[in-house]
Amino acid sequence: MPPMRTAAGRNKKPPPEGFEDIEDTLLEFQNKMKDAENASHDGKKKHEMIWPIFQITHQRSKYIYDMYYEKEAISKTLYDWLLKNGYADAMLIAKWKKQGYEKLCCVRCIQTNETNFRSTCICRVPKKTLNESQDIQCVNCGCRGCSSGD
Numbered sequence: 001m002p003p004m005r006t007a008a009g010r011n012k013k014p015p016p017e018g019f020e021d022i023e024d025t026l027l028e029f030q031n032k033m034k035d036a037e038n039a040s041h042d043g044k045k046k047h048e049m050i051w052p053i054f055q056i057t058h059q060r061s062k063y064i065y066d067m068y069y070e071k072e073a074i075s076k077t078l079y080d081w082l083l084k085n086g087y088a089d090a091m092l093i094a095k096w097k098k099q100g101y102e103k104l105c106c107v108r109c110i111q112t113n114e115t116n117f118r119s120t121c122i123c124r125v126p127k128k129t130l131n132e133s134q135d136i137q138c139v140n141c142g143c144r145g146c147s148s149g150d
């Protein structure tokens with residue numbers, strides 16, 4: 001008999017209890033995401049095309065975050081499962097727990113790497129320290145300001 005192999009694709013365990021209650025909302029996010037991905041590229045810059053994707057990812061993560069931490073409407077088991085299955089951005093949520101990052105739009109905006117010379121994105125700067133006429137919109141995700149002080 002050939003040795004049993006545990007194929008990753010065979011993990012067809014049903015989602016934890018409570019999933020049905022949020023399934024519709026998750027489906028809505030999924031549809032929005034599909035629309036964003038299939039949206040026409042006409043007249044848009046390449047980076048503008050990915051903004052909606054980031055924004056929807058953010059909204060979905062926020063929804064799951066609120067359901068667990070704010071409303072306590074889902075179980076830890078379900079919450080962990082959702083994170084593991086990519087329904088929410090675990091890295092982003094980890095940041096929201098830190099003071100000053102409660103409204104962070106996407107992790108790219110605080111990442112320092114070789115391609116990004118500024119350590120912090122314009123959208124992280126509190127509005128009151130900026131010129132009123134200054135138009136804040138970051139190129140990473142199209143965020144118009146996510147400083148906790150706003």
Ligand SMILES: [Zn+2]
Nearest residue numbers: 105123143146
């Ligand atoms: Zn931002």
Ligand SMILES: [Zn+2]
Nearest residue numbers: 109121123138
């Ligand atoms: Zn930004």
